[in-house]
Amino acid sequence: MPQTLELATADLPAGPAGALVIYVAEGQVPAGAGGALWAATGLDWQSVSRAARFTGKAGQLIDLPAPKGIAADRLLVLGSGSMTAEAPLSAFTERGGSLVAKLGRTASVAVILDGPELTPPAIAEIAAGIRLRQFRFDAYKSRRDEDEPETLAITLHLADKPAADQAIADRTPVVEGTLLARSLVTEPPNVLGPVEFAGRIEALRETGLAVEIIGPEEMRALGMNALLAVAQGSARPARLGVMRWQGGAPDAPPLAFVGKGVCFDSGGLSIKTAAGMEDMKGDMGGAAAVVGLMQALARRHAKVNAVGVVGLVENLVDASSFRPGDIIRAMSGTTIEINNTDAEGRLVLADALWYTQQRFHPRLMIDLATLTGAIIVALGHDHAGLFSNDEALAGQLQAAGLTTGEKLWRLPLGPAYDKLIDSRFADIKQTGGRPGGSIVAAQFLQRFVKDTPWAHLDIAGTAFGAPANEINAGWATGFGVALLDRFVRDNHER
Numbered sequence: 447m448p449q450t451l452e453l454a455t456a457d458l459p460a461g462p463a464g465a466l467v468i469y470v471a472e473g474q475v476p477a478g479a480g481g482a483l484w485a486a487t488g489l490d491w492q493s494v495s496r497a498a499r500f501t502g503k504a505g506q507l508i509d510l511p512a513p514k515g516i517a518a519d520r521l522l523v524l525g526s527g528s529m530t531a532e533a534p535l536s537a538f539t540e541r542g543g544s545l546v547a548k549l550g551r552t553a554s555v556a557v558i559l560d561g562p563e564l565t566p567p568a569i570a571e572i573a574a575g576i577r578l579r580q581f582r583f584d585a586y587k588s589r590r591d592e593d594e595p596e597t598l599a600i601t602l603h604l605a606d607k608p609a610a611d612q613a614i615a616d617r618t619p620v621v622e623g624t625l626l627a628r629s630l631v632t633e634p635p636n637v638l639g640p641v642e643f644a645g646r647i648e649a650l651r652e653t654g655l656a657v658e659i660i661g662p663e664e665m666r667a668l669g670m671n672a673l674l675a676v677a678q679g680s681a682r683p684a685r686l687g688v689m690r691w692q693g694g695a696p697d698a699p700p701l702a703f704v705g706k707g708v709c710f711d712s713g714g715l716s717i718k719t720a721a722g723m724e725d726m727k728g729d730m731g732g733a734a735a736v737v738g739l740m741q742a743l744a745r746r747h748a749k750v751n752a753v754g755v756v757g758l759v760e761n762l763v764d765a766s767s768f769r770p771g772d773i774i775r776a777m778s779g780t781t782i783e784i785n786n787t788d789a790e791g792r793l794v795l796a797d798a799l800w801y802t803q804q805r806f807h808p809r810l811m812i813d814l815a816t817l818t819g820a821i822i823v824a825l826g827h828d829h830a831g832l833f834s835n836d837e838a839l840a841g842q843l844q845a846a847g848l849t850t851g852e853k854l855w856r857l858p859l860g861p862a863y864d865k866l867i868d869s870r871f872a873d874i875k876q877t878g879g880r881p882g883g884s885i886v887a888a889q890f891l892q893r894f895v896k897d898t899p900w901a902h903l904d905i906a907g908t909a910f911g912a913p914a915n916e917i918n919a920g921w922a923t924g925f926g927v928a929l930l931d932r933f934v935r936d937n938h939e940r
Contacts, residue, residue, distance in 0.1 A: 449590075451580050452599040453573060455610050459483075460603040462517035463556035467545060469526040471561070472502035476523070478560045479603070484523075486515035503527055504541070507548055518556075522548060531563045536851030538568040542575025543917035546598075553595035559604045569604060570613035574621045576600060578917040581625050583632040616746060620931045623742030624924035630734035631910050631922035635710035635727040640677070640758035643709055643730065644685040647737060647756070653744040660686040670797040672776040673757050676790040679714055679767030680760035686798065687733075689740040689754040693747060700751040701938060702808035703740070703930065704798050706791045706815035707733030707758040714761050714787030715769055728922060729791070731909030732814035733758065735926030742931050749939045755802045757794040761787070773872045777801060778894055783872040791817045792876065792887050796894045803898050810839055810899040812933075813891065814926050820883030821904040827912035829855040830925065831904035833888035839899045842937050843929070849936075851917075852929035854903065857885055864889045 458479050460466060468480030475491050476484035484491060487510070495501070498508045504527035513521040524545065529537055549555060559569055580598060584590070604610050630638065630646065638646075644659045651657050662683050665674055670686070677684035687707075690700070708729040712718060718726070733756035740754040768774070772784040777797045795813055802811060821831040830847075832854040834840035840856055847854040863885050866878025874893060878886040888902045908925040912918075 448582060448584050449580070449594060450597045451577060452597055453576060454599075454601045455607050455614070456601050456603050457607055458558070458560060458603050458605060460556035460558055460601070463601070464518065464554035465520040465522055465549065465552040465556070466516060466518040467522045467524060467555060467557040469524050469558070469561065470502045471526050472528045474502055480558045480560065483516060483521070483558065487513045487521065488515060500525065505544055520552065524548070526561070529563050531565055531568070533563065534851070535567060535571045535849055538571035539575040539578070539851060540916040542572035543579035544575075546576050546579040547916065547919070549598070551593055551595060553598060555598070555600045557600060557602050559602055564604065566606065566609040566613035569602065569610045570617040573602065573614045574617050575917050577621050578624065579919060581628060582920055583629060583922070586634070619742045619745035620928055622745065623738035623931070624927040626741055627731075627734040627738035627924035627927050628920065628922040630737065631728045631731050631924075632920070633727070635760075638727075639682040639709050639760055640685045640707070641682060643707060643733070643758050644687055647687040647689060650689065650737070650741055650744070653741055654691070655740055655744045656690040656692070658688040660688065668801065669775070669777040670801065671774050672782060672793040673759060673797040675768040675772070675774050675784075676708070676714075676761050676793050677759040679764040680762040682760050685758040686801070687756045687758060689737070691740060691743045691748065691750075691752045693743070693749050694751040698751050699807055699809040700753045701934065702802045702806055702811040703736045703752065703754045704795065704802055704811060704813040705733035705736035705754070705756040706730065706794050706813070706817065707756045708791055708794065709758060709760050711761045711788070711790065712763055714763060714767050714790060716786050716788040717763060718788060725911055728910035729816050730758070731816045731905055731922070731925070735814050735905070735909070735924065735930070738924060738927040739930050742927060743934065748934060750934055752934070753802065753806050753808065755798050757798040759790075759794055761790045776894070780874060780893060781872040783869040783875040785875055786877050789877045789887070791815050792890045795891055799891065799894045803896060808898060810836070811895065812843070812901045812903065812930065814903045814905055816906040816909050817904045818884045818887050818906055820880075822907040824857070824884060825855055825907055827907045829853045830908045831884050832856045832901060833859055833885070833904070834901040835859070835892060835895065836899035836901070839901050843901055843933055846929050846933040846936060850928040850932050852908070852925055854929075857888070859885065859888060859892060
């Protein structure tokens with residue numbers, strides 16, 4: 447049974463709680479409501495901070511048990527660094543996550559938030575960070591830690607409660623979308639195959655999304671042979687999930703978001719090693735992010751038209767599996783020579799991208815995919831790879847990444863890389879060798895994009911398996927939901 451989080455706001459000052467939390471900026475002393483609480487302890491700030499080597503840097507902590515003069519079991523003094531109102535919003539998200547990481551087994555927490563930098567959007571980010579860090583996927587654990595409280599109640603005490611409540615309500619759908627993406631990525635592959643994933647999408651009709659699920663027969667009639675080739679080694683049939691949100695003008699072309707949804711990837715006949723296969727339930731991180739984003743847009747009633755398309759398959763080994771050497775005709779009519787069945791995601795996206803632009807004529811397309819191990823070699827787990835045929839779109843996405851902390855690094859596209867996928871026997875071949883593997887994969891995808899402004903996000907290093915950080919204690923991150931929601935807000939709703 448997962449721990450329940452109860453997050454609330456209240457006016458200053460704070461009442462009794464299991465733990466009281468105050469923040470002190472770098473090089474400063476406790477001030478405002480936090481200063482009044484510190485003064486009630488009768489302790490000398492200079493002596494205590496010197497003994498604790500506390501300077502107010504972000505992440506630093508003074509933990510005082512049973513402080514005299516305060517109705518609490520603990521007083522936590524957290525460093526807030528040198529943040530101002532101009533600090534990136536992601537810095538405040540991290541502040542909220544860092545708080546949860548330091549609470550231990552406390553059940554009731556009152557947090558004093560009264561600094562000049564704490565605007566309503568900043569407080570909303572602190573609340574978001576609390577929820578993101580508190581999330582754990584333990585649905586399949588039969589026992590819970592008996593020492594952990596069943597409920598974690600956190601109350602944020604602040605000066606302007608109505609404004610903060612409004613900002614938190616606006617941010618919450620995006621947090622929920624991120625947590626949905628994390629849950630989908632973490633589900634075991636025996637539970638979440640293409641059909642079950644499609645069922646989760648169908649449940650989103652209650653948010654106001656229009657949902658279609660397209661099966662193999664219709665996909666075959668559409669000519670989606672590239673996507674279907676990946677699925678043919680599995681007994682679990684492929685699905686194409688289509689989600690539409692109509693929040694803008696009726697005749698305005700939509701923004702399109704396309705996700706790779708390989709629910710489990712064995713590598714096919716080009717089979718992975720055991721260690722390489724262990725985490726491959728997460729190879730649908732792009733599709734999970736698209737689903738989380740579409741839910742967020744619907745729940746916050748975004749003033750934009752958007753479509754989300756996810757190709758859902760399982761890549762397994764069977765007598766029916768597609769083979770190296772096969773030549774497949776994609777929906778676009780392009781013939782593809784297969785030279786590595788473990789480069790399957792680009793086949794799924796090839797048909798999904800073509801379908802999306804042919805049917806919806808979108809204003810732009812952005813695809814997300816855990817596409818290549820090469821992007822992890824290049825960028826590690828801190829940035830996702832960005833490829834684009836449009837300078838303005840690329841710049842807008844990079845700006846959104848800096849604001850949300852879901853950072854992107856742009857890599858090149860060009861004719862020299864494109865030549866690497868020329869084929870002797872078909873229009874193109876699937877891969878071009880090890881050098882520039884992520885770039886070549888993006889070049890492959892670009893063959894299935896016409897003149898539509900397009901960006902490809904390779905999130906193999908950021909969707910799952912990244913080290914824990916201030917806002918994520920678990921394995922899956924939900925990367926892409928906050929990034930793309932911010933991109934939509936900043937560029938298409940104003």
